[in-house]
Amino acid sequence: MAIKLQPAHADSAVLAQPTQSADEVYRKISLRIIPLILVCYFFGYLDRVNVGFAKLQMVSDLNLSEAAYGVGAGLFFIGYLLLQVPAGYLVNRLGVKLSLSASLVLWGIVSVATLLTSNETSFYALRFLLGVTEASFFPGVIAYFSIWFPSFRLSKVMSLLFLAMPLGVIVGGPLSGWIMDATHGGYGLRGWQWMFLLEGLPAIVLGVFLYFNVTGRIDEATWLSDSEKTLVKNEMAAESKGKRTSLLSAVREPALWILFATSFFYNVGNYGLVFWMPTMVKAMGSMSNLQIGLVSAIPYVVASVAMVLNAQHSVKTRERRWHTTIPVVLGGFALLGSVATQATPLLSVLCLTIGVAGIMCTLAMFWSLPSRILAGTAAAGGAGLVNIGAAVAGFVGPSIMGFLKQLTGNTSVGVGLLAVTLFIAGALILSIPRQYMSANQ
Template sequence: MASTDGAARPPGMQSGAHPYASLDAPDIDTLYAKLTRRIIPLILVCYFFGYLDRVNVGFAKLQMVNDLQLSEASYGVGAGLFFIGYLLLQIPAGGLVKRIGVKKCIAGSMLAWGLVSIATLATRDQTSFYALRFLLGVTEASFFPAVIAYFSVWFPSRRLSKVMALLFLAMPLGVVIGGPLSGWIMDAAHGGLGLRGWQWMFLIEGLPAVLLGFYLLATVTERIDDAHWLSDAEKRMVHAEMATEAEGKRAHLGAALREPTLWLLFFTSFLYNVGNYGLIFWMPTMIKALGTLSNFAIGLISAVPYLVASIAMVANAQHSVRTGERRWHTAAPVIVGGVALLASVGMRAHPVLAVACLTVGVAGIMSTLAMFWSLPSRILAGDAAASGAGLVNIGAAVAGFVGPSIMGYLKGLTGSTEVGVALLALALFSAAALILAIPRRFMGRA
C-alpha cells in the first residue's frame, strides 16, 4: 500500500530508511521492555477499575433484581445500555483525543465514570437503572480510543499484540479479583448504614477510578521528547521506530474509512463481543443455577475461568510472536471458546464439568482479544489511530447491548440460559470465519 494518504514521515526521511541507524542507540528489545514497565502497569490498573465498574452489575443483579423489581429482560437491557452510551461517542471520542490530548481524555474519563459508578447506588427503579447505565457508557467512551492513541505514540504494531495482552489482563483480573471482592462486599456490608450490599459494592468499587483520574493528570507523558525517564539516545530510537512504523498506513480517518479491512474488523468485533459480553454479564447467573451458593462463592467460582484465561491470553500472544503466525492464533482460540460454551450446556447436571467447560470457553475467548486488537494498528497511524479504533470499538459496543439483551430475553422466554448460550457460540464461530478472511498482508509476522 503506497503512503499517499498522509502517513507521517520525518523531514528528509526516505521510504525504508532508518534515520538514526548510525547512532549509538540502546538495544531495541531492552528499550521496549523499559517502555512496557513504565507505561503499561498504570494503564492496566486504570483499565481494571474501568472494566470492574462496567461488569460488576452482573454481581449486583444477584440482589438488585429483587430489590428494584426488575425482570430478567429489563436487567439485560439495562446491562446493555452501557454500550449504547459508549458507542454514541466512539468516533467523536477520537476527535476529542486529538483536540485535548491523551492525558486529559484518560483522566477525565476515569473521574467521570467513577462518579457515575458511585451514583449507581442511588438506583431506585428501572428508569434510573437505565439512565445510570447509559451515562456510565458515555463517561467511559473516550478511555479506550485514548489508550490506543497513547500506545500508538510509543509502540510499533509488531509489538502491540504483547502490549495489548498485558493491557487486557485487566479483563480477566476484573473477574478474578473483582468477582470475589464484589461478592464479599455484598455479603459483608449488606445493611450497613441502611445500604444494601449491592449499593456498597458500587460505592467502594467506584472510588478508585476517581482517585486514579487525579493521579493520571500528574503522571501521563504524551510526547516522546517529554519523557524525562528516557535518555536522548533512547528518545531517538523510539522516534526512529515510530517514523518507520507510520510508512504505508492510513494516517487520516477519511482514508481509513475507505479501507475494506477496517470494516471487516468492525463486523468481527461485533460478532466476537456478542459472545464475549453475553457470557460476561450472565456468568454469575449461570453459575448460580448450578447449585445453592453464596454471593461470595459465586464470585470465587467465576474467578476460576478468568484466572486460567489470563495465563492463556499472554501465552497465546507470546507464542504468536515467537512463531510469527497470527491468523490461527487469532481465530482458533475463539473457535475453541464457542465449542466449550456449547459443551457447558450439556454438562449442567455435572457442575464441576460445566465449570471446566466454561473455563476453557473463557480462556479461548480472551486469548483472541489481545490478538484482535493488535490488528487495527497494522492499518492505521497518525490521526486515524484513535478514530479508527473507535469505529472498530463501535462494533464491540453494539454487541455489548445485543449480547446481554438477547440472553435476558431468552432467559425470560425459556426459563434457562441454554438457548442463549447456543446463540453466543454461533456468534463466536462467525467471528472466527471473518478473522480467517482478513487479507494476508495484514496477518504477517506478529
C-alpha cells in the first residue's frame, strides 16, 4: 500500500513546493548552462558583425564599393537562411551537444579564413560560408533551453543569452578597433586580417570545450538531485500540454507565421543598424578605429541593462504584449530622432542609444514567444522557421543601407526606412493571438 501511494506523495510534494524553491532550482540550472552558452554566442555574434569594423579598412584595401560591402555583409544571412529548417532537423537527429559543438568549430575555421579575402568574390563566398556554419547554433540553443526552461521563464533566460549581442559591441567593438590599430602591418597582415584571425580562434576552442560540458537530458544532470529533476520534469510536462509538438502541425499554426513576419521586419531594423553603426559613428567626426569602437559601444551598454530589466519586469508582472511592443516602437522613433539630430553628435548618439535599447528589449521578449506555441521536436524546427525571417532581414537590411548610402551619399534615408520596419514589427506583435501573450501561460 505504501508503495502505491509513494508516487502520488512525491508528486504532491513537488506541486506543494513554494515558488521560491522552484526559483532556486532554476537559478541553479541557469548558473550551470547559461554562462557557457553566453560566451559561445558572444563569439558567434562577434564573428558575425566584426565585418562592420573590418569595413573601415578593407573597403579601401580591396576596392569594394559601399553597395558591395552591404551585399557581402548580408550574404551571411543567405547561407544562414538556407540551412535554418534543415538545421532544426539536424539538431533533433544529432542532439544539441554535437550540433552546438560542430557549429562553433566550423564557424571559427571560416572566420579565421576570412583573413584570406582578396577580392569581392572571395568576400562574398566566405560570408556565405560563415552563415552556413552558424546556421545550426541558434536552433540548437532554443532546443537546449526548451529542455530546461518553461516558456514563462524564457524571456528572462533569453535576455541573459542576448547579452552576447550588446557585449559583442561593448567589448568586441573597442577590441576590434584596438586589434586593427595595434597589429596593422604585423607579419605582412593588415589590421582587419589580424582581427579575423584573433577573434575566430576562440570559437574553435570553445566548440571542443562545449562538447564535454553540455547536458542534453534532465536525467543526465548529475549536478541535480532526484527531487530537483522531478520538479523540472513535472514543470516541463505541464508546459508541453496543448502545444504543437511536430513541425508539420506547427506550420499550420497562423501565430507561427505572424512571428515569422515580425522576425523579418524587426531584424531589417536591427541588422541594418548593427552593420552600419561604425560607419554612422565615423561620419560624426575624425576618430581612430578604437575611438569609433568605444562610441559605438555606448548604446549597447545602456541596452544590456535595459534588456534585462525589461525582461525581469515582464516575468514579475506576467505581462508580455506591451513589454514586447513598446520598446520596438520607441526604438523606431529614436532612430528618426538620430537622423533629425545629425548636426549635434551628442544628441544623435543619445537617440541611437534609446533606439538600440528599444531594439534589444524587444529581442529578448520576442524569442520567448515561439516556445509558447511549440514543444518537443517542433521547438528547434519552428525556431529555425521563424529565424528564416531574421535571416532574410539580415540580408535585406545591410543591402538596403548600402544601396541608399551609395545613392544618397549618407545614411539618413536608410535609417528612416529602418525605423518604419520597426513600426511594422510593433503592429504585428499587437496582432499575436491573446492566448500566446496571456499571463496564465
